[in-house]
Amino acid sequence: MLPTGPMFPQSSRAARQGPAIRRQLASLFWIGFLGGWAGLLLARGHAVAFQAPAPPPTPSADQVNAVARQLYCPVCANVPLDVCPTQACEQWRAIIREELGQGWTPQQIKDYFVQAYGERVLASPPAQGLNLLVYVLPPLAFVLGAYFLYRAVHPWRRGPGQAESTPPSPPEDEYARRLEEQLRKRS
Amino acid sequence: MLPTLGYLLLATAFLVCLYGIGASIHGVLAREERWILSARNAMLLSWPLITLSALSLIWLLLTNHFEVQFVWSVTSRSMPTYLKVTSLWGGQAGSLVLWSWLMSAFASVAALRRWDRDREFLPWVVVVVLVTLAFFLSLALFFDNPFSRFWQASNGQTLAAMFPPAGAVPLIPSDGQGLNPLLRHPGMILHPPMLYLGFVSFVIPYSFGMAALITRRSDDRWIRLTRRWTLVGWLFLSLGLVLGARWSYDVLGWGGYWGWDPVEIAAFMPWLTGTAFLHSVMIQEKRGMLKRWNMVLIILTYALVIFATFLTRSGLLSSVHAFAQSSIGPVFFVFIGGTCIISLALLLSRWDDLGGEEHLTSLLSRETLFLVNNLLFLSIVVACFWGVVFPLISQLFTGQQVTVGPPFYQRTTGPLFAGLLLLMGIAPLSAWGHTALQNLGRLILRPFLLSLVLLAVLLAVARLSDPGALLGFWLAGLVALVTLDEFWRSASARSRTHPEALPVALWNLVARDRRRYGGYVIHLGVVLMAIGIVGSQFFQQQTQGTIAQGQEIQLGPYAVRHDSISEWTTNDQRDVTRAVIAVFHGGNQVAELHPRRDYYFVAQQTMTIPGVYSTVQGDLYLILVGWEPIASNGATFKIYWNPLVNFLWCGAVVFILGTLVAAWPDPQRRRSRASAPHWSYVPAKQ
Numbered sequence: 003m004l005p006t007g008p009m010f011p012q013s014s015r016a017a018r019q020g021p022a023i024r025r026q027l028a029s030l031f032w033i034g035f036l037g038g039w040a041g042l043l044l045a046r047g048h049a050v051a052f053q054a055p056a057p058p059p060t061p062s063a064d065q066v067n068a069v070a071r072q073l074y075c076p077v078c079a080n081v082p083l084d085v086c087p088t089q090a091c092e093q094w095r096a097i098i099r100e101e102l103g104q105g106w107t108p109q110q111i112k113d114y115f116v117q118a119y120g121e122r123v124l125a126s127p128p129a130q131g132l133n134l135l136v137y138v139l140p141p142l143a144f145v146l147g148a149y150f151l152y153r154a155v156h157p158w159r160r161g162p163g164q165a166e167s168t169p170p171s172p173p174e175d176e177y178a179r180r181l182e183e184q185l186r187k188r189s
Numbered sequence: 190m191l192p193t194l195g196y197l198l199l200a201t202a203f204l205v206c207l208y209g210i211g212a213s214i215h216g217v218l219a220r221e222e223r224w225i226l227s228a229r230n231a232m233l234l235s236w237p238l239i240t241l242s243a244l245s246l247i248w249l250l251l252t253n254h255f256e257v258q259f260v261w262s263v264t265s266r267s268m269p270t271y272l273k274v275t276s277l278w279g280g281q282a283g284s285l286v287l288w289s290w291l292m293s294a295f296a297s298v299a300a301l302r303r304w305d306r307d308r309e310f311l312p313w314v315v316v317v318v319l320v321t322l323a324f325f326l327s328l329a330l331f332f333d334n335p336f337s338r339f340w341q342a343s344n345g346q347t348l349a350a351m352f353p354p355a356g357a358v359p360l361i362p363s364d365g366q367g368l369n370p371l372l373r374h375p376g377m378i379l380h381p382p383m384l385y386l387g388f389v390s391f392v393i394p395y396s397f398g399m400a401a402l403i404t405r406r407s408d409d410r411w412i413r414l415t416r417r418w419t420l421v422g423w424l425f426l427s428l429g430l431v432l433g434a435r436w437s438y439d440v441l442g443w444g445g446y447w448g449w450d451p452v453e454i455a456a457f458m459p460w461l462t463g464t465a466f467l468h469s470v471m472i473q474e475k476r477g478m479l480k481r482w483n484m485v486l487i488i489l490t491y492a493l494v495i496f497a498t499f500l501t502r503s504g505l506l507s508s509v510h511a512f513a514q515s516s517i518g519p520v521f522f523v524f525i526g527g528t529c530i531i532s533l534a535l536l537l538s539r540w541d542d543l544g545g546e547e548h549l550t551s552l553l554s555r556e557t558l559f560l561v562n563n564l565l566f567l568s569i570v571v572a573c574f575w576g577v578v579f580p581l582i583s584q585l586f587t588g589q590q591v592t593v594g595p596p597f598y599q600r601t602t603g604p605l606f607a608g609l610l611l612l613m614g615i616a617p618l619s620a621w622g623h624t625a626l627q628n629l630g631r632l633i634l635r636p637f638l639l640s641l642v643l644l645a646v647l648l649a650v651a652r653l654s655d656p657g658a659l660l661g662f663w664l665a666g667l668v669a670l671v672t673l674d675e676f677w678r679s680a681s682a683r684s685r686t687h688p689e690a691l692p693v694a695l696w697n698l699v700a701r702d703r704r705r706y707g708g709y710v711i712h713l714g715v716v717l718m719a720i721g722i723v724g725s726q727f728f729q730q731q732t733q734g735t736i737a738q739g740q741e742i743q744l745g746p747y748a749v750r751h752d753s754i755s756e757w758t759t760n761d762q763r764d765v766t767r768a769v770i771a772v773f774h775g776g777n778q779v780a781e782l783h784p785r786r787d788y789y790f791v792a793q794q795t796m797t798i799p800g801v802y803s804t805v806q807g808d809l810y811l812i813l814v815g816w817e818p819i820a821s822n823g824a825t826f827k828i829y830w831n832p833l834v835n836f837l838w839c840g841a842v843v844f845i846l847g848t849l850v851a852a853w854p855d856p857q858r859r860r861s862r863a864s865a866p867h868w869s870y871v872p873a874k875q
Contacts, residue, residue: 063733
């Protein structure tokens with residue numbers, strides 16, 4: 003039996019305070035229980051909010067085609083991947099479907115194909131290195147042509163042949179006269 | 190026997206061409222007219238010789254002579270007769286014969302029509318034409334002989350040769366491979382001959398241009414003489430391009446009509462330079478300017494014609510036209526290089542003679558606007574050429590293979606085409622020499638305001654928001670209104686000055702200036718085509734889905750229901766899988782479509798034939814992508830909605846009609862030609 007005398011005053015005190023301690027312990031238990039439960043709930047909620055994305059539904063054919071349209075098959079002749087009927091292109095579309103299913107972005111898929119098969123799979127070469135010439139030369143040719151054209155016109159535009167064709171007569175009659183003149187020349 | 194005869198006829202034609210070239214040069218240098226006459230007769234003789242040779246080949250095709258390699262490669266017993274005839278241009282060797290045949294026909298017509306009037310030019314025209322003809326004949330004779338036969342050597346090896354190798358015996362296969370399935374479409378039956386006609390037509394103005402350079406004629410005579418040839422060449426080239434686009438739409442099963450394929454672009458480039466040339470020559474005729482530039486343009490057009498054939502044949506670039514590839518690319522390359530160098534050297538040697546008689550006098554004049562037109566056309570050519578050759582350059586310098594596809598061409602050429610449309614709205618209102626801004630503003634004001642009203646309607650009713658599409662539609666509207674206003678003002682002005690009703694005045698106007706008003710009709714055709722292109726490019730919708738029988742897919746206002754699918758084998762060696770599709774609009778069935786897949790089991794090739802429901806608003810274009818085993822009755826369909834695409838085809842018809850109006854001969858001119866003076870073949874001694 004447990005000593006209950008003064009020899010063990012604390013014990014007796016404890017014995018006296020027993021119900022309070024039990025209440026505190028009970029409170030601690032309940033706090034711990036409720037806290038743990040709330041923590042679990044929170045943790046579960048957290049897990050719901052931040053868990054790894056669940057596998058998205060199988061990508062539709064339109065989603066696959068939207069990416070495939072931007073790619074060309076190396077074995078096909080200038081036909082975009084979304085319309086090519088060959089077996090090889092069918093397999094490529096299956097890869098795109100798989101990658102979309104894994105949550106890849108279109109750009110990641112394009113990068114993957116470039117890494118695997120080279121830049122020729124892209125509809126246009128990336129604007130870097132020698133490829134820059136593809137994009138620079140046509141506008142440059144236009145600007146040069148425009149410059150030469152301007153040079154051809156500029157020295158002469160104030161020449162003697164410049165006479166304002168101000169119509170002396172009402173506009174429609176002038177038009178009829180010019181038209182007749184042109185037709186006479188044709189005849 | 191017949192293959193040997195055909196080959197000998199072709200060889201004789203080649204020798205006749207060589208003789209004609211030599212005789213003509215000798216006649217000019219020795220100033221002996223009889224040699225020139227003899228050269229002319231040689232040119233005339235080339236046509237019946239090549240005709241007989243071509244007929245021999247057609248007969249071999251028709252009568253299943255599979256011992257002939259070409260016949261074996263493009264025909265089979267099960268093919269219908271008309272396809273056996275058209276398989277003449279279903280392969281490389283036969284195409285060369287067709288090219289030569291058309292070339293000799295055009296050369297003969299040129300010699301017969303112009304001989305009395307153009308004797309100064311014709312000796313050199315004979316030389317240039319016969320050099321081109323001899324080149325193509327040499328390809329057929331020495332590189333890709335259409336009359337080669339199969340032989341079995343004593344060691345059992347199969348050989349293809351014109352004459353029997355020692356110890357070999359003839360080998361006659363029981364059947365042929367048949368025509369490439371892609372070429373069995375009506376569009377493809379006509380597409381190659383039209384393109385070839387366009388190509389060979391442009392050889393005539395080029396040869397007259399070279400003759401003018403050689404004979405130091407610096408006036409515009411060569412242009413006036415060949416104006417109609419140029420228009421005819423342009424007409425056929427346009428027809429060839431349109432038919433090719435239609436073939437692509439109907440057969441390739443990708444929902445589009447123009448894929449910026451290298452070979453498509455190659456055929457498009459001479460059309461672009463030819464169009465620039467057609468506009469530019471007007472400046473030389475009216476103002477005596479741009480003589481050098483016009484020479485450059487016709488040389489460029491000729492070089493691009495040969496380049497187009499070279500690209501199709503060389504196999505240098507991957508293309509949907511891969512069926513025409515062979516090993517004659519290097520020979521073409523040498524020929525293009527040689528003719529370009531000689532032509533440009535000749536031009537440079539005459540550079541000073543070709544100075545302009547007048548100069549540009551204003552930034553705002555018709556000739557300046559035509560020059561801007563030339564700048565835009567040539568810029569498109571540069572972009573196209575660069576896009577086609579860049580993959581080769583990249584591979585050569587970096588070893589890296591790249592694709593230059595539609596996004597590049599659309600971005601690069603789109604603004605240039607928009608610029609051309611804008612010019613079509615302004616240039617017809619401008620005057621030669623100088624146009625006062627005030628006058629131009631007065632003339633354009635009414636169409637401009639109306640075009641803004643049209644734009645507002647598009648914004649309000651159709652709720653369009655894409656700036657590119659809005660710009661395209663607005664420009665198309667502006668050009669249409671300017672052109673129609675020109676017709677209206679011209680006809681009403683004439684009916685005021687002559688006692689004629691408006692329709693009669695319009696008819697008389699067109700009859701008296703076919704070139705101008707034919708040109709306006711062409712512009713209207715371009716407007717319609719532009720509407721079709723903008724509509725189908727900017728607003729195309731598509732979807733794909735697998736559906737069982739009785740299920741539907743929705744696309745825009747349409748619902749399509751899969752009713753049934755069936756499979757069978759035909760006599761012409763193909764397995765056909767055909768679906769029956771009901772099309773609904775607003776709950777009502779409006780059409781039944783039959784998209785199908787044909788598998789040619791001998792050629793091991795599949796063709797996807799779409800089902801198309803066409804309306805003015807656009808095409809519902811449906812293709813059968815795949816199908817499940819019969820038990821589940823499921824099938825996968827791809828559906829496109831191509832808005833306004835039929836404006837493209839209608840525009841093409843108007844375009845062709847306009848070209849016919851512009852190219853139609855004048856009665857007065859026919860009379861004047863008959864009474865043309867009799868000139869000497871040989872220039873008088875200095």
